[in-house]
Amino acid sequence: MSVDLVIFDCDGVLIDSESLAARVHAEALGALGYPTSAAELIRRFTGVPDREMYAVIESEWGRSLPADYDERARAALSALYARDLRPIPGVGAALDGIRHPVCVASSSAPDKLRTVLRLTGLHDRFAPNIFSASQVSRGKPAPDLFLFAAERMGVAPARCLVIEDSVAGVAAAVAAGMPVLGFTGASHCGPGHGERLTQAGAGAVFDDMRRLAPLVAERGAS
CATH class of the missing domain: 3.40.50.1000 (HAD superfamily/HAD-like)
Structure with a gap:
């Protein structure tokens, strides 16, 4: 057909x-005490909506991400995109x-x-x-x-x-x-x-x- x-x-x-986004999230999550790397986030979550990635991380971690996590991550990513995308x-x-x-x-x-x-x-x-x-x-x-x-x-x-x-x-x-x-x-x-x-x-x-x-x-x- x-x-x-x-x-x-x-x-x-x-x-x-994808590499830029993974770098931002790895740094932000690491600062919160959630151990991960950009490579690991790429392997597990490439193509998956952020909301679903957050849900998996919160379930594994046993705690909620800060209420402003997404807002802060987006701001950091926007700055990186403006420079490097x-x-x-x-x-x-x-x-x-x-x-x-x-x-x-x-x-x-x-x-x-x-x-x-x-x-x-x-x-x-x-x-x-x-x-x-x-x-x-x-x-x-x-x-x-x-x-x-x-x-x-x-x-x-x-x-x-x-x-x-x-x-x-x-x-x-x-x-x-x-x-x-x-x-x-x-x-x-x-x-x-x-x-x-x-x-x-x-x-x-x-x-x-x-x-x-x-x-x-x-x-x-x-």
Whole structure:
């Protein structure tokens, strides 16, 4: 079946942000006495909404995070993004090469999505078709967000193609009945990441955005 819509995750697919976010949270959590590292947070929570990461940490830790934790983490991350955030190399040209509709479906909150996409010059490529996990009951790896995006775009799930960098995101696409390509070109993707995406259900894995348009075209979407 041909593809009528390409759905992009944001962090780790459009922008190289996962390593930055993990660094901020590792430092903030460590200061509170919760022992972790950026690498551990990347391994466990890439693609998972912050609210769900917080719930897991609080359960394991046996105590609640400070009421202002999210606000302080977002402020620290915004400052880091303003200085260091970059789009994934080649993503603009990749978007130029895709002729069918595109949208974003991300675990990030709407305000963060607006900020990071504007900082990297990508916002107008997708607006207004930018969807957040805050709009659904369950985040990735549940299929809710991808199904919501497909419904809003008026496309049957089986005719959507998802571009994801996380195991949780790939699992969400598979659960939604959507074919998915795994991207491993972001700075947080270490050895073996592509194999993990394949095991989760990615139909193909690539590490260079110059390969995306041809991969999409092979599936009848351009």
